[in-house]
Amino acid sequence: MDDIILEARHINKYFHDPVDVKVLSDINFSINKGEFVTVTGKSGCGKSTMLYILSTMDTDYEGALFIDHVPMANKPEPELARVRNEKIGFVFQFHYLLSEFSVLHNVMLPGLKLAKYPAQEIEKHAMERLNMLDIGRLAYKKANQLSGGEKQRVAIARALINDPCIIMADEPTGNLDKKNSEIVFDIFRQLAGERKQTLLIVTHDQEFAARTDRIIKMEDGRIIK
């Protein structure tokens, strides 16, 4: 029981478009520390919608969400922002790097926001993450000078800067070729194995999903398996 890091209890979600449409029905599951979990299902089944709720970025839902045993529903936004910064690293499909800033600065930003360490220390941590992902040599390049695979690794380094207990990613290999997908998979596997970080990854890539600890399969807004 103590090993649970994320728990969703009977979550429902409606879009008002303009009439109410139910897009998530009774989402009910938990994830343990250090688990490497993927979410799969056809386009439009609700994967991204669920991930946005579980990451606390979307608060318009019914049901309960616990992160590290703390209830998230009805928490004010500044508190949720703090939980996100401290506990969750999010990797978006399209990176959302600041293109005119250096790679190093992009990776440092969530650390500077959390302000748990002085800037010099955060810079050191950022370099460690970049080296771990084998892209230390890119630290002083601008983000818009990188390839897609390199950008994705920078986005992962940025998600790791505050040592989150959970890393969530929406299609992190969606734009990558096989070699780069493989690199990203190996990084995630290493984070779950050696650092006991929890991974929750939305993916269409069946090969990728098949090699993770658990697959959550969705259909029409429900978890079917």
Ligand SMILES: Nc1ncnc2c1ncn2[C@@H]1O[C@H](COP(=O)(O)OP(=O)(O)OP(=O)(O)O)[C@@H](O)[C@H]1O
């Ligand atoms: N802002 C919105 N307003 C109304 N409906 C929405 C909105 N966002 C998503 N939807 C609908 O909710 C459903 C779930 O969308 P979601 O993006 O979660 O699916 P998905 O499984 O992640 O799809 P994909 O694999 O294509 O990214 C879809 O039917 C979509 O059209």
